[in-house]
Amino acid sequence: QVQLVESGGGVVQPGRSLGLSCAASGFTFRLYGMHWVRQAPGKGLEWVAYISYDGSRVAYADSVKGRFTISRDNSKNTLYLQMNTLRTDDTAVYHCAKVCPGNYPQPFNSWGQGTLVTVSS
Amino acid sequence: DIQMTQSPSTLSASVGDRVTITCRASQSISNSLAWYQQRPGKAPNLLIYKASTLESGVPSRFSGSGSGTEFTLTISSLQPDDFATYYCQQYNTFSPFTFGPGTKVAIK
Numbered sequence: 001q002v003q004l005v006e007s008g009g010g011v012v013q014p015g016r017s018l019g020l021s022c023a024a025s026g027f028t029f030r031l032y033g034m035h036w037v038r039q040a041p042g043k044g045l046e047w048v049a050y051i052s053y054d055g056s057r058v059a060y061a062d063s064v065k066g067r068f069t070i071s072r073d074n075s076k077n078t079l080y081l082q083m084n085t086l087r088t089d090d091t092a093v094y095h096c097a098k099v100c101p102g103n104y105p106q107p108f109n110s111w112g113q114g115t116l117v118t119v120s121s
Numbered sequence: 122d123i124q125m126t127q128s129p130s131t132l133s134a135s136v137g138d139r140v141t142i143t144c145r146a147s148q149s150i151s152n153s154l155a156w157y158q159q160r161p162g163k164a165p166n167l168l169i170y171k172a173s174t175l176e177s178g179v180p181s182r183f184s185g186s187g188s189g190t191e192f193t194l195t196i197s198s199l200q201p202d203d204f205a206t207y208y209c210q211q212y213n214t215f216s217p218f219t220f221g222p223g224t225k226v227a228i229k
Binding site: 037095106114 | 153157159
């Protein structure tokens with residue numbers, strides 16, 4: 001079955017950088033677009049970034065544009081999120097998510113459990 | 122950007138109750154609307170897509186309806202596993218994939 005396992009979270013100071021990874025298995029990773037979604041403590045879901053199946057198209061929420069970079073390595077079945085110039089309001093659990101089959105855009109039918117990023121001095 | 126609202130933000134109900142949650146989009150999104158369930162400490166789970174199509178494996182007590190700007194999620198007979206937070210999400214536009222603020226279904 002589909003498995004998405006995030007890693008790389010931790011505590012980081014404001015202004016610093018952190019990289020997240022999402023290891024995918026149980027499906028043909030190179031055929032599916034992927035997303036990052038975050039959830040601040042006690043808050044709702046916020047879409048962060050999208051990358052197409054081949055990496056040719058990306059999109060970002062305004063709140064992270066210019067600071068975060070989404071990428072993927074289809075040979076390693078892995079999704080990445082490079083987060084620079086972190087702010088305290090980036091504190092959240094970060095989930096990776098796989099899209100449903102079909103033409104873009106599609107909702108998310110599999111999610112990882114998430115990795116917690118805490119931005120604090 | 123398209124904004125999503127949900128009502129109510131919280132509802133209290135009992136096992137066996139019929140529950141309805143409403144989601145509204147700030148502009149028409151056709152039927153590009155999904156519903157997710159999130160239990161505490163867990164990842165969200167897709168329940169419904171295309172406004173009314175039940176995801177495989179989701180119990181038939183869940184149903185969705187609507188198009189354009191107004192949508193509803195109905196649970197026909199609330200079960201203990203259903204006490205959770207429910208989010209709608211629009212995926213009509215390239216960016217962003219906006220979520221509603223969530224509706225928490227609590228035990229009365």
